[in-house]
Amino acid sequence: MKKTIITVVGKDTVGIIAKTCTYLADNNINILDISQTIVSDYFNMMMIVDMNKATKKFGVVADELEELGKSIGVIIKCQQEDIFNSMHRI
Amino acid sequence: MINIFEVNETNDMIEKENLDVRTITLGISLLDCCSEDVDKTCDKIYEKITHKAEKLVSVGEDISHEFGIPIVNKRISVTPVSLIGASSCRSTDDFVKIAKTLDRAASTVGINFLGGYSALVSKGMTSADEMLIRSIPEALSTTNLVCSSVNLGSTKTGINMDAVRLMGEIIKETAEKTRDNDSIGCAKLVVFCNAPDDNPFMAGAFHGVTEADSIINVGVSGPGVVKYALEKVRGESFEVLCETIKKTAFKVTRVGQLVAREASNMLGVPFGIVDLSLAPTPAIGDSVADILCEIGLEHAGAPGTTAALALLNDQVKKGGVMASSYVGGLSGAFIPVSEDQGMIDAVNAGALTLEKLEAMTCVCSVGLDMIAIPGDTKATTISGIIADEMAIGMVNQKTTAVRLIPVIGKGVGEKAEFGGLLGYAPIMPVNGFSCDAFVNRTGRIPAPIHSFKN
Numbered sequence: 001m002k003k004t005i006i007t008v009v010g011k012d013t014v015g016i017i018a019k020t021c022t023y024l025a026d027n028n029i030n031i032l033d034i035s036q037t038i039v040s041d042y043f044n045m046m047m048i049v050d051m052n053k054a055t056k057k058f059g060v061v062a063d064e065l066e067e068l069g070k071s072i073g074v075i076i077k078c079q080q081e082d083i084f085n086s087m088h089r090i
Numbered sequence: 091m092i093n094i095f096e097v098n099e100t101n102d103m104i105e106k107e108n109l110d111v112r113t114i115t116l117g118i119s120l121l122d123c124c125s126e127d128v129d130k131t132c133d134k135i136y137e138k139i140t141h142k143a144e145k146l147v148s149v150g151e152d153i154s155h156e157f158g159i160p161i162v163n164k165r166i167s168v169t170p171v172s173l174i175g176a177s178s179c180r181s182t183d184d185f186v187k188i189a190k191t192l193d194r195a196a197s198t199v200g201i202n203f204l205g206g207y208s209a210l211v212s213k214g215m216t217s218a219d220e221m222l223i224r225s226i227p228e229a230l231s232t233t234n235l236v237c238s239s240v241n242l243g244s245t246k247t248g249i250n251m252d253a254v255r256l257m258g259e260i261i262k263e264t265a266e267k268t269r270d271n272d273s274i275g276c277a278k279l280v281v282f283c284n285a286p287d288d289n290p291f292m293a294g295a296f297h298g299v300t301e302a303d304s305i306i307n308v309g310v311s312g313p314g315v316v317k318y319a320l321e322k323v324r325g326e327s328f329e330v331l332c333e334t335i336k337k338t339a340f341k342v343t344r345v346g347q348l349v350a351r352e353a354s355n356m357l358g359v360p361f362g363i364v365d366l367s368l369a370p371t372p373a374i375g376d377s378v379a380d381i382l383c384e385i386g387l388e389h390a391g392a393p394g395t396t397a398a399l400a401l402l403n404d405q406v407k408k409g410g411v412m413a414s415s416y417v418g419g420l421s422g423a424f425i426p427v428s429e430d431q432g433m434i435d436a437v438n439a440g441a442l443t444l445e446k447l448e449a450m451t452c453v454c455s456v457g458l459d460m461i462a463i464p465g466d467t468k469a470t471t472i473s474g475i476i477a478d479e480m481a482i483g484m485v486n487q488k489t490t491a492v493r494l495i496p497v498i499g500k501g502v503g504e505k506a507e508f509g510g511l512l513g514y515a516p517i518m519p520v521n522g523f524s525c526d527a528f529v530n531r532t533g534r535i536p537a538p539i540h541s542f543k544n
Contacts, residue, residue, distance in 0.1 A: 005097055035094045046094040059155055077101065079158040081092060082352075086344040088096040 003032065003081040004051045004058070006065065010074025012043040020047075020076065023068055027061060029054045043074065048081070100341075104159055108314035108376040109342060111349045112369050113163040114150050115290035117297035117305040117362065118142050120169040120206075128178040132191040135174070139166065139195035139204075142304055142359075147200040149356045153349055161349065162511075166196065167295035167307075168206035176218035182225035189229035189236050196235040203278075205295030207238040210285070213247040213534065223253070226260050230275040231267035237278045237293035241285040243480040245487045248537040249283065254480065255529050257281050258473030262496060265465065269498035272506040276495040277428075277460065281476055283483030283490045288363050289419040294456075294491060305362035306354045307419060310346030311369040312338070314376045316406075320384040331385065332405045339366065339409030347414040365419030366410030367455060368402075370430035372513035378402075378423050379432025390425075390433055391442030399423060400453035420489055422455025428508060428515030429460055437516045444475075444518055452482050457490040462506040462515035465498035472496065474525035477535075485538050 008020060017034075024031060024047075033048040054061060062078040069076030103109040123134035143166055150164040168174075171188055179185050189207055196204040207229055209219040226238050240257060243249035261276055268275035280293045287298020290307035297305070319338040323330050346364040354361035370378045379390035385398045403422045411417055425447065427433045436442035444461065451457040457479045463472075476492045483490030497506040500517055507514045 005092065007097055007101060033091065037094060044094070044098065046097050048091065059152070062155060077158050080156045082348055083157040083159060083345060084092045084097055084100055086348040087100050087341045088092065 001050060001052060004049050005079050005081050005084060006047040006049055007077045008043065008045040008069065008074050010043055010069070010072070012038065012041065013073065016043060016072055016074060017045065019068065019072055020065070023065065024049060027055050029061070101158070103312070103315045107312070107318045108371070108373060109312045109345070110160040110162050111308060111346055112311040113165050113290050113309040114146070114161060114349065114353050115165045115167055115295055115307045115309065116143055116146050116357070116359065117167045117288065117301055117307060119297055119301065119303045120174045121299070124174055124177050126178055128175070128184045128187055131175065131178045132187055135188065136191050136195045139168070139192070140198050143199040143201065145357060149353055152356070153352050157348070159345060159349070163203070164201050165290070165292060165295065166199070166201055166204045167290070167297045168192070168204065169297050169299060170208040170210055171206060172209035172216070172219045172222040173299070175222065176216065179218060179221060182221055182228065185222050185225035186229050186232065189225070189233050192236050193233035202235065203237050203292045204235050205237040205239065205292050206297060207236050208240060208296045210241045211250050211253045212241050212244040213250060215250070215253055220256075223256060223260055226279060227263040227267045227275065230264050230278050237295070239280045239282060239285065239294045239296060241282045242476065243283040243484050243535070245284060245484050246537055249477065249480045249484055249535040251477065251529075251534050252532055254477050255470070255473050257476060258469040258529065261472050261494060262469045265496045265498050272500070272508060273465070273495050273497045274508050274512070277493065277508055277512050280491050280493040283480040284488060286419055286489055290365050291367065291369065291420060293493065301362070302360055304359045306350055306357065306359050307362040307365065308346050308350035308353070309365040309367055309369065309419065310342055311367065312342040313368045313370050313378045313381055315342055316368065317375070317377070317381045317384050320381065328401070332401065335402060335405035336409035339406040340413045343410040343413035361416070363416045363418030364410075364414040366406060366414070366417055366421040367419070368406055368423040370424060370426065371511055372429055372431055374431060377430045377432035378425055379430050379436055383432065389439050389441035390436040391446045395446065396449050396453055399425070399450050403454040420455040424456055424459060425450055425454060426460035427518070428462065428506070428513040429511065434514070434516060437518060444520060448478060448482070451479065451490055452486060455489065457483070458492045458494060460493055460495070460512065460515060462495045462497050462517045463520050464501045464517055465496050466501070467496045467520050470524070470526045470529040471520060473529045475520070477529070481535070
């Protein structure tokens with residue numbers, strides 16, 4: 001199963017997780033894992049999601065999440081897991 | 091499972107430290123485009139390139155989107171054109187016709203450079219080779235995207251001094267023809283010793299005759315990533331320094347390997363090699379010279395520079411080799427002057443001279459790269475500089491290259507502006523003593539002995 005990593009970085013505010021998760025649910029994207037930290041007042045979240053049954057294509061989801069991020073005032077990136085696996089796992 | 095710190099580390103490299111894939115280069119063999127008529131050859135070339143590379147740019151953009159990593163350049167390398175045109179070109183104008191066809195094909199598919207307007211003359215020149223070389227000034231001044239390279243020597247064959255002498259004149263002529271744009275034609279022209287067949291980087295990329303019909307080669311980059319990693323180990327021992335470079339190079343190369351595999355799958359073209367090079371750009375924080383400073387030099391060019399560069403180059407290879415299944419191309423640290431802000435600063439500070447750059451090329455990849463020299467430098471002097479650099483490559487069994495830009499109408503103290511990825515360069519002084527009698531001898535320098543290494 002190909003997994004996708006979604007990262008959300010920005011100034012902490014109410015409803016970041018809620019809005020992101022709602023978008024994912026609406027598009028049939030399953031969240032497998034969430035971790036979150038606050039680095040020097042900045043909200044920093046990583047989600048591992050399964051997009052195999054998503055209703056939209058990867059590129060569209062990535063663009064829409066980026067737009068959603070802009071509306072909340074955070075940066076949302078959507079990347080295939082492979083780039084992290086290749087860099088950090090032998 | 092991947093954790094948040096690893097994800098953040100990768101994304102910081104991309105967003106803050108200028109990590110990118112410098113180029114996906116599609117090598118295309120044009121051997122099946124040869125014919126007896128130059129117009130027919132041109133048609134076949136245009137057809138083949140636009141067909142094979144139809145999706146290159148869009149695939150590059152898709153991969154970039156999927157992994158969130160910039161892929162800066164999409165390029166094409168082709169079989170050396172002197173071979174392709176040998177049966178149909180009767181004059182230099184015929185070769186220029188092919189150059190224009192290549193330029194048209196390159197702009198149709200949307201790439202930013204096409205390499206392979208080349209001749210391999212390390213031992214001797216055929217009449218087609220010589221004709222192609224003589225057509226270079228016209229070809230480079232009438233096209234935008236075509237890059238040219240000439241292999242003048244090798245460890246196995248020695249150095250073709252007749253071709254070295256000719257290239258001195260050709261470089262001057264190319265500079266003259268593009269004098270209105272600070273002689274930018276010369277930035278698209280490089281001469282080699284031991285040129286690799288699978289180099290994805292411009293201006294020296296060509297698709298060697300030993301290669302398959304088409305192939306994907308990828309060049310990674312990341313001087314900024316290495317520099318930031320070294321900032322964290324200031325004052326530590328050489329062991330720690332080397333380990334840090336090695337680990338960083340490993341990570342950077344893995345990204346290149348991933349992109350190469352993905353591009354190969356999506357285009358249905360076999361994967362060739364990953365070129366493990368540290369290729370700087372004029373952007374701040376994307377400089378090889380800055381790494382040398384971080385290792386402990388006040389400026390690139392200070393005593394210790396050659397040793398620091400040797401260490402850097404070797405560790406990049408050691409880390410990178412394990413990260414990729416096939417490594418090739420130039421693989422090492424590039425030290426172009428105009429494309430590296432740290433190098434430019436070093437020249438302006440008086441720390442870096444042409445002679446020191448020559449010494450540095452003994453231990454790193456490529457050679458005297460993107461160096462602006464006074465426009466009134468004699469052709470024989472340029473040939474002398476080329477011969478020196480070729481000798482370093484020949485004796486040390488490594489690739490060396492020369493890309494000098496005699497900026498017509500300008501002298502030491504002024505600067506040449508090329509724009510974009512090519513940057514700008516302060517014009518460096520050249521040793522003015524004559525080598526005319528040396529360069530004007532005919533024939534070639536024999537291959538060196540491969541024993542009694544000292």
